[in-house]
Amino acid sequence: MSGIYLHIPFCKQACSYCNFYFVTRTSEREHFVKRLIEDIKSYGDTRFSEETVETIYFGGGTPSLLVPAQLEQIMQALYEVFDIDPREITLEMNPDDVSAQFLSDLKSLGISRASMGVQSFEPELLEFMHRAHSSEEAMQCLELLSASDFKSFTVDLIYGNPGQTTEQLQRDVKNLLEFNPPHISAYSLTVEPRTRLGKQVELGRIAPPEGDMVAEHFDIINQLFSRQGIERYEVSNYSIPGKEAIHNSNYWEHENYLGLGPGAHSFWWDDKAERWENEQDLRKYLRDEDHLEKEELSLTQLAEERLMMGLRTRKGIGFENLKQRYNYTFNDRQLEYIERMVDEEKVVADEGVKLTDKGIKIADAIILDLVTLH
Structure with a gap:
């Protein structure tokens, strides 16, 4: 096996652009962790537990809303069930959840890579995206990350926002590069249906980003990153040599992966190739009533x-x-x-x-x- 993806569906609030499955009620975290562990254990002594797991990825949602003790329980269950020989264990986090102690606790659990959702340092853009953190928290968080034992980390940045100027983008990039990130995921803002942003565009309250402006932002990012030795290796992903994301790269090369948690996707190719998605319903997941539909490819x-x-x-x-x-x-x-x-x-x-x-x-x-x- 190439990897395991765990979808942690909790968020403090809804970002305007996000179309991933999430819930803003966080009171069910403990119940969710227990159910997730049951889910993990259900794969014991199956064909899915026979292959070596090289990567684990905690995504969401906001995995950093779980406390280290909960993450430890999940990690213990994974090691009990699967043959894990980790090349990379990543956890997504938001700046407002991070402290030096939290990072130290994650490292002690064997988590080797942090994925930081900064998106921007510009206050008005953070407000437009409806992010839960401030510009100051983003800077403080990256300072903590740079000073921590995490030698491998990635930072998310979003460009091509309606009304975003080249000066704002250049400031964002300059602020980010001061922390010497080994990896950056830079995404052009996508207007997705059934999101807060999608609804505003549909109602004509916001004009979608213009193609020429997005192309100009793409060029700026490529040039500024390249000057610091951070090269593009995928449309939205950049790294210094040797720090490319292993887990995501395996998705692109059709390696096997198992997705756990509501809304998570799985792909498995042995005698036949199948893909399936867990139902996007936390309540059904907690009751073990979620429905799977497998597609043979x-x-x-x-x-x-x-x-x-x-x-x-x-x-x-x-x-x-x-x-x-x-x-x-x-x-x-x-x-x-x-x-x-x-x-x-x-x-x-x-x-x-x-x-x-x-x-x-x-x-x-x-x-x-x-x-x-x-």
């Missing part, structure tokens, strides 16, 4: 997914990998399209296909064109 579906994910990465996708693992080869129309993209300096093609910096800006369009030509 064909080799063609897997190949197209691998193309979509691989082309978003710096490595791209190799012709031999597609042929050997997915029995997939490009047809004449696809090869002609790739040649045209090479001429336009959007694609590099040798033993495989990868997008250039010019191509990565329109990655979704190129991937869609390529897949539909098959």
Whole structure:
């Protein structure tokens, strides 16, 4: 097995852009931890517990709303059930939950990587995103993280916000780079339906970000990060060499992973490939009444997914990998399209296909064109 993802669904408040499953009632945390441990133990002596687990990822929601004692109980259960040989154990956290003692406790539990949701240091942007933390808390948190024993950590940043100026973005990047982060996830703001932001855009109260502005922000981020030796290795992910996220990289390469908790996704490929999502309902999860629907994936579906994910990465996708693992080869129309993209300096093609910096800006369009030509 490649990894285990644990979805901790609690949040203090709803961020305006977030479409992940969460609840703002936090009174059920203790009940949830007990149920999660039962869930973990249900996988004992199954095919899922036979493979070695290399990565564990606590996501959400806000995993830092759990206290170290609760996290310790979860970790103990994982080690009892699964064969764990960890290369990376990550926990997402928000700045307003962090103290020096909290970070020390996490490290003592074996958590090796912190994922800090800063998003911005600009007060008005934090208010627009409806974040629970302040600019001062974000700075203090990164100071604590830099001074801690965490040698591997990542910081989230969001750009392309409506009305966000280049000066604001440059300040955000400058403030962030002062802490020498080994990894940064920088996301262009996406307007998702059924979110607070999506509703405001739908009602015409907020204009969605303009494409030209987002492209300019993307260029600024790439240039400023690169100057500090932090290079893009996926559309939204940047790191210094050797600090790439192992858990997320395994998602992109179709390694097996098990998702635990309401709303978590799983993917498992042995004699057949299956994907399933836990129901997004905490109450049903607590009563052990949540419903799973498994989807079996064909080799063609897997190949197209691998193309979509691989082309978003710096490595791209190799012709031999597609042929050997997915029995997939490009047809004449696809090869002609790739040649045209090479001429336009959007694609590099040798033993495989990868997008250039010019191509990565329109990655979704190129991937869609390529897949539909098959």
